[in-house]
Amino acid sequence: MRFIMDKLIRKNQELSAILDISRVLTSSFNLEKNLHAVMESLAGQLEMQRGGVFLPDRLSRELRIVAAYGLTREEIKRGTYRIGEGIVGRVIESGEPMFIPNIGAEPKFLNRTDSRPRKSGVSFLCIPIELDGHIMGVISVDRIYTEEHGNMDGDLRVLSIVASFIAQFVKLWEHFRQTEQECGHLRSQLRDKFNLSNIIGESGVFQQVLKSVRKVATTDTTVLLLGESGTGKELIAHTLHYQSRHSKEPFVAVNLAALPENLIEAELFGVEKGAFTGATARRVGRFEMARRGTIFLDEIGELPFNLQVKLLRVLQERTYERIGSSESVFSDARVVAATNRNLLDEVAKGRFREDLYWRLNVVPVEIPPLRARAEDIPLLLDFYINKFNRMYDRNLRFESTAVEQLTRYAWPGNVRELSNFVERLVIMAEKDLIGREDLPYNLSSNMPAPTPITDEIAGGRDSLPGEVERIERLHIIQALREHNGVQQRASKSLGLAPRQLGYRIKKYGIRPREI
Numbered sequence: 309m310r311f312i313m314d315k316l317i318r319k320n321q322e323l324s325a326i327l328d329i330s331r332v333l334t335s336s337f338n339l340e341k342n343l344h345a346v347m348e349s350l351a352g353q354l355e356m357q358r359g360g361v362f363l364p365d366r367l368s369r370e371l372r373i374v375a376a377y378g379l380t381r382e383e384i385k386r387g388t389y390r391i392g393e394g395i396v397g398r399v400i401e402s403g404e405p406m407f408i409p410n411i412g413a414e415p416k417f418l419n420r421t422d423s424r425p426r427k428s429g430v431s432f433l434c435i436p437i438e439l440d441g442h443i444m445g446v447i448s449v450d451r452i453y454t455e456e457h458g459n460m461d462g463d464l465r466v467l468s469i470v471a472s473f474i475a476q477f478v479k480l481w482e483h484f485r486q487t488e489q490e491c492g493h494l495r496s497q498l499r500d501k502f503n504l505s506n507i508i509g510e511s512g513v514f515q516q517v518l519k520s521v522r523k524v525a526t527t528d529t530t531v532l533l534l535g536e537s538g539t540g541k542e543l544i545a546h547t548l549h550y551q552s553r554h555s556k557e558p559f560v561a562v563n564l565a566a567l568p569e570n571l572i573e574a575e576l577f578g579v580e581k582g583a584f585t586g587a588t589a590r591r592v593g594r595f596e597m598a599r600r601g602t603i604f605l606d607e608i609g610e611l612p613f614n615l616q617v618k619l620l621r622v623l624q625e626r627t628y629e630r631i632g633s634s635e636s637v638f639s640d641a642r643v644v645a646a647t648n649r650n651l652l653d654e655v656a657k658g659r660f661r662e663d664l665y666w667r668l669n670v671v672p673v674e675i676p677p678l679r680a681r682a683e684d685i686p687l688l689l690d691f692y693i694n695k696f697n698r699m700y701d702r703n704l705r706f707e708s709t710a711v712e713q714l715t716r717y718a719w720p721g722n723v724r725e726l727s728n729f730v731e732r733l734v735i736m737a738e739k740d741l742i743g744r745e746d747l748p749y750n751l752s753s754n755m756p757a758p759t760p761i762t763d764e765i766a767g768g769r770d771s772l773p774g775e776v777e778r779i780e781r782l783h784i785i786q787a788l789r790e791h792n793g794v795q796q797r798a799s800k801s802l803g804l805a806p807r808q809l810g811y812r813i814k815k816y817g818i819r820p821r822e823i
């Protein structure tokens with residue numbers, strides 16, 4: 309009877325030790341702390357005197373004690389084994405557990421740690437830590453067996469369960485560490501890439517922009533980036549994030565013009581499980597993904613009117629609700645918004661809420677178009693020709709005549725157009741020195757800076773026939789500008805017969821000489 313009771317008590321202790329250890333191992337990704345806690349737990353519940361977890365060092369492959377119980381710091385330091393050496397080494401080599409009943413009588417026992425003054429009566433258990441046939445390390449334990457205390461079979465059983473927990477944990481920890489290292493590496497690459505020194509421009513107007521960027525990068529205020537397409541709004545949004553103190557948190561970009569209107573709310577704020585048929589799992593919104601980082605709302609002018617209120621609330625109170633939930637979610641994501649529209653116009657037309665406009669407009673940063681800062685063009689040409697030369701292993705150079713010509717060009721697509729142009733040139737050019745005559749025709753003709761046609765098109769809405777005529781007229785003007793008013797060439801580029809062009813020029817009252 310007494311025997312059975314003892315056995316039950318013992319089993320109970322084993323179970324609670326195992327439970328305890330499984331909890332410890334899932335509590336965090338701190339390798340040494342968790343393994344140390346495992347040894348403490350084993351010592352406390354299974355009356356073990358000493359113990360250690362041995363894992364191979366990543367570089368030297370020598371076994372080292374990662375966590376121990378009952379050993380001093382010095383002893384831990386001494387306790388390195390080479391694979392195949394001593395009992396610990398043999399277990400890792402063979403993958404078979406070993407049990408030494410009395411270490412005083414065992415020659416293989418090296419006692420590297422020199423921590424066992426009374427060898428006699430102490431037994432030594434050593435178990436491999438193994439996962440999918442791969443031996444990752446060993447766990448060893450000393451204990452004194454007496455009549456009343458302990459039995460080897462039980463210990464081996466508990467230790468092999470614990471060893472398999474440790475194996476899983478170490479594997480996860482290795483993945484975790486690797487991912488974290490990669491993340492850190494990528495993050496520092498991003499920090500380098502989105503560094504202010506990679507934003508090119510020394511003109512006075514652009515330096516003003518950079519000054520504001522530097523100032524707001526260190527704050528958490530909402531920033532509104534204004535400027536034509538291709539002026540660098542997204543680049544600056546990235547830079548604001550990677551130079552801020554939230555650079556370790558995510559940067560999440562949402563292009564509101566690219567999303568169908570009926571999906572924007574779900575995309576931004578997420579959907580609670582069961583919110584509608586088909587919502588089988590909770591969907592995380594972009595605000596939630598951005599956590600304490602930055603959310604970049606590109607093309608904010610496209611935000612549907614009914615959602616503008618919801619965004620206003622996020623900006624004012626930092627809270628919102630997922631679709632299908634009444635629970636408020638807190639968000640401390642920093643908001644950076646951008647648009648190429650004139651938001652005040654949108655307000656005047658009743659398409660954009662005035663209160664939201666003012667809330668977004670705390671720190672507006674207006675990026676001037678390239679044609680308004682022509683002195684930056686040579687610098688950008690230089691920056692991009694170097695970049696693409698490196699990328700495509702070429703050695704192109706611009707002659708000064710080409711630079712002058714390109715500086716006169718209006719770049720309606722701004723820096724994006726310039727960068728695309730240089731990349732194309734680096735890929736296609738047949739010689740290294742690029743002169744004015746090597747530039748494509750539309751870039752080499754002398755023309756006054758035209759207003760980008762797309763902007764004029766976006767300017768207003770008309771009835772469809774009216775709209776078509778307006779666009780036709782603008783295309784004709786653009787073509788005439790591009791060909792210095794030479795109708796013959798302009799008609800060719802438009803795909804019209806000269807007679808057809810002449811007819812339209814008259815119809816729209818265009819005066820080619822004045823263009």
Ligand SMILES: Nc1ncnc2c1ncn2[C@@H]1O[C@H](COP(=O)(O)OP(=O)(O)O)[C@@H](O)[C@H]1O
Binds near residue numbers: 509
């Ligand atoms: N000042 C600048 N210096 C260097 N590259 C720039 C600069 N401004 C824009 N670019 C580049 O031009 C391209 C378009 O910029 P982007 O930020 O996408 O413009 P936007 O968002 O205003 O349309 C990107 O490749 C960007 O890296």
Ligand SMILES: [Mg+2]
Binds near residue numbers: 538
């Ligand atoms: Mg953009």
